[in-house]
Amino acid sequence: MPNKQPPPVLQAEGLTKRYGRRTALSGVDLSVPAGRVIGLVGPNGAGKSTLLHLACGLIEPTSGTLRVLGSAPAAGPSHLARVGFVAQDTPVYGSFTVADHLRMGAKLNPGWDGALAERRIAQAGLNPDQRAGGLSGGQRAQLALTIAAAKRPDLLIFDEPAAALDPLARTGFLRNLLEFVAELGAAAVLSSHLLGDIERVCDHLVVLCASRVQLAGDVRDVLAAHRRLVAPRGALARPPAGIEVIWSEGAGEHDTAVVRGDAVPPAPFKAEPVSLEDILLAYMTRASGTTGEGTR
Amino acid sequence: MIWLTWRQFRVQTLVAAIALVLIAAYLVYLGMDIRDAHDAYRARCASRPADCPSALAQFRSDHESTLLFLAAGLQLIPIVIGTFWGAPLIARELETGTHRLVWNQSVTRRRWLAVKLAFVALAGAALTGAASALLTWAARPFDETTGDRFSRIMFGARDIAPVGYAVLAFALGTVVGLLLRRTLPAMAVTGVAFIVLQFAFPNMVRPHLIAPEKATLPMTAQAINGAQNMGSITGGAVIHGLAVPGSPGAWVSGISPFRTADGRTLSGARFDECLNSPQRTGADGKFGDTAVCLARLNLHVDVAYQPKSRYWAFQGLETAAYLLLAGLLTAFGLWRIRHRVS
Numbered sequence: 282m283p284n285k286q287p288p289p290v291l292q293a294e295g296l297t298k299r300y301g302r303r304t305a306l307s308g309v310d311l312s313v314p315a316g317r318v319i320g321l322v323g324p325n326g327a328g329k330s331t332l333l334h335l336a337c338g339l340i341e342p343t344s345g346t347l348r349v350l351g352s353a354p355a356a357g358p359s360h361l362a363r364v365g366f367v368a369q370d371t372p373v374y375g376s377f378t379v380a381d382h383l384r385m386g387a388k389l390n391p392g393w394d395g396a397l398a399e400r401r402i403a404q405a406g407l408n409p410d411q412r413a414g415g416l417s418g419g420q421r422a423q424l425a426l427t428i429a430a431a432k433r434p435d436l437l438i439f440d441e442p443a444a445a446l447d448p449l450a451r452t453g454f455l456r457n458l459l460e461f462v463a464e465l466g467a468a469a470v471l472s473s474h475l476l477g478d479i480e481r482v483c484d485h486l487v488v489l490c491a492s493r494v495q496l497a498g499d500v501r502d503v504l505a506a507h508r509r510l511v512a513p514r515g516a517l518a519r520p521p522a523g524i525e526v527i528w529s530e531g532a533g534e535h536d537t538a539v540v541r542g543d544a545v546p547p548a549p550f551k552a553e554p555v556s557l558e559d560i561l562l563a564y565m566t567r568a569s570g571t572t573g574e575g576t577r
Numbered sequence: 578m579i580w581l582t583w584r585q586f587r588v589q590t591l592v593a594a595i596a597l598v599l600i601a602a603y604l605v606y607l608g609m610d611i612r613d614a615h616d617a618y619r620a621r622c623a624s625r626p627a628d629c630p631s632a633l634a635q636f637r638s639d640h641e642s643t644l645l646f647l648a649a650g651l652q653l654i655p656i657v658i659g660t661f662w663g664a665p666l667i668a669r670e671l672e673t674g675t676h677r678l679v680w681n682q683s684v685t686r687r688r689w690l691a692v693k694l695a696f697v698a699l700a701g702a703a704l705t706g707a708a709s710a711l712l713t714w715a716a717r718p719f720d721e722t723t724g725d726r727f728s729r730i731m732f733g734a735r736d737i738a739p740v741g742y743a744v745l746a747f748a749l750g751t752v753v754g755l756l757l758r759r760t761l762p763a764m765a766v767t768g769v770a771f772i773v774l775q776f777a778f779p780n781m782v783r784p785h786l787i788a789p790e791k792a793t794l795p796m797t798a799q800a801i802n803g804a805q806n807m808g809s810i811t812g813g814a815v816i817h818g819l820a821v822p823g824s825p826g827a828w829v830s831g832i833s834p835f836r837t838a839d840g841r842t843l844s845g846a847r848f849d850e851c852l853n854s855p856q857r858t859g860a861d862g863k864f865g866d867t868a869v870c871l872a873r874l875n876l877h878v879d880v881a882y883q884p885k886s887r888y889w890a891f892q893g894l895e896t897a898a899y900l901l902l903a904g905l906l907t908a909f910g911l912w913r914i915r916h917r918v919s
Binding site for chain 1: 584673674681682683684686
């Protein structure tokens with residue numbers, strides 16, 4: 282591998298995290314290339330938050346390794362400066378004003394971009410003198426996003442940032458997020474169980490389900506590698522060579538399946554394009570079916 | 578980091594400053610009052626030497642309960658620091674989730690905790706140290722006449738020992754908050770644990786900081802009448818509150834039960850006999866006929882005591898022991914926050 286290539290944004294090997302008897306992540310292997318907006322998809326309790334908390338060093342793995350931007354998570358102040366994290370429910374200090382939060386960011390981050398922060402706060406329509414405890418969910422998310430981004434990280438991590446927001450606030454937040462990513466030239470990892478959000482924002486996908494990675498790849502490649510297959514009843518029991526059935530369903534005289542494979546199958550199979558959402562659903566359904574439980 | 582610590586801690590600092598001003602005003606007033614009373618007692622002593630003992634007794638009794646109350650009050654300051662400053666320091670962040678915000682700035686968790694601990698511990702030490710210094714100053718004429726500052730209660734409310742208590746209480750609260758992760762339970766556990774420690778340490782550890790001197794005191798009627806009280810709820814043949822004749826102002830840390838001439842413990846039956854139905858002799862003194870009755874048995878007690886000259890050694894050792902314990906807790910907290918949180 283040439284040295285010039287930047288290290289993977291996330292690289293996991295056998296990554297496992299257990300909380301007592303509950304396994305949140307089980308032997309995850311993952312390599313996410315740089316320069317992408319990565320969507321981490323999965324049902325609630327699939328281990329998304331666990332993976333992201335591991336990535337920003339809030340917790341340590343039970344076994345296996347995870348490297349973020351080429352080094353151990355939260356390895357030191359300089360590595361902390363390179364990773365921005367917006368936690369679930371976007372926590373802020375209720376007694377601090379918006380301006381206090383920016384001041385905190387300036388004091389705690391050597392690379393703080395005060396002009397960027399103030400511009401963004403003004404664009405989001407936040408009053409610097411308002412206490413953060415009185416902000417709406419959408420405003421709070423904008424504030425948390427600004428704090429994470431104004432330290433000019435190389436990687437921004439978002440844990441379900443928009444889940445609690447109404448559709449309008451969510452749209453504004455996601456647009457803002459993309460603008461930040463473009464302005465900083467940063468990579469971003471965004472977890473969500475809202476497939477629509479992921480489809481709108483991300484160009485690389487990781488499907489996490491039942492503590493394991495079910496699918497990982499660029500959106501373009503994922504779309505190219507999957508198709509919907511319609512076949513006479515029962516024909517999918519023996520799929521054509523080079524085709525893997527992810528999920529199938531019988532309706533009337535036909536079975537419909539989401540399959541993976543480059544080969545274009547001969548008649549009586551009929552291939553159609555399939556939406557990203559259906560692909561993701563197919564993987565998640567398969568994962569929850571084989572293990573018997575997809576959520577905690 | 579210092580700005581953030583100050584921003585999160587400024588209300589507490591303000592409350593502490595106001596409390597200290599009020600405490601200081603009262604203690605200055607009390608100190609003046611005690612000095613006036615002391616001058617009056619000395620004047621009475623000089624003009625009529627026969628009145629001296631009663632003047633001294635009055636000077637003592639006028640201020641004894643106030644100073645005991647203040648000694649207990651000063652003990653409350655470390656408890657308040659531990660429960661209200663220490664316990665929420667990390668627990669509140671974990672409870673509100675803001676640790677996920679602040680620990681992802683470009684400051685390691687360890688440094689975040691170290692700065693907060695240093696800043697707040699200094700504030701706590703300053704507050705407690707100032708209150709203790711003022712109380713020590715206010716009570717000085719009283720302590721000098723009674724030689725009481727080495728006693729179990731007063732010792733912890735004088736000079737530098739309270740600073741050690743405050744720093745330990747704060748470190749304890751912080752670590753309990755880190756382990757329990759919830760503010761209210763952490764406050765409760767910190768308060769209870771520190772109170773237990775403050776009872777256990779003076780009784781179980783402090784007497785052994787330096788090996789005590791031993792003495793055998795013959796129990797004459799005069800010696801018995803000099804004691805504070807006798808007997809116990811379990812009926813043992815014991816005596817409390819003896820002074821060591823050759824060592825004024827010493828802290829007597831242990832007194833054996835009454836022993837007979839052959840070294841055996843006086844039986845409870847013989848002791849009760851003297852206590853309840855002594856031979857009438859018309860003797861006066863605090864314990865009257867009982868003292869005479871016991872004195873006839875030719876008894877003695879073995880005492881362990883620390884001479885007055887060791888007061889500062891004990892202040893230093895006790896403060897060092899508390900600071901050391903606080904240091905160990907802090908080291909554990911710094912290790913734990915790096916590896917085992919959330």
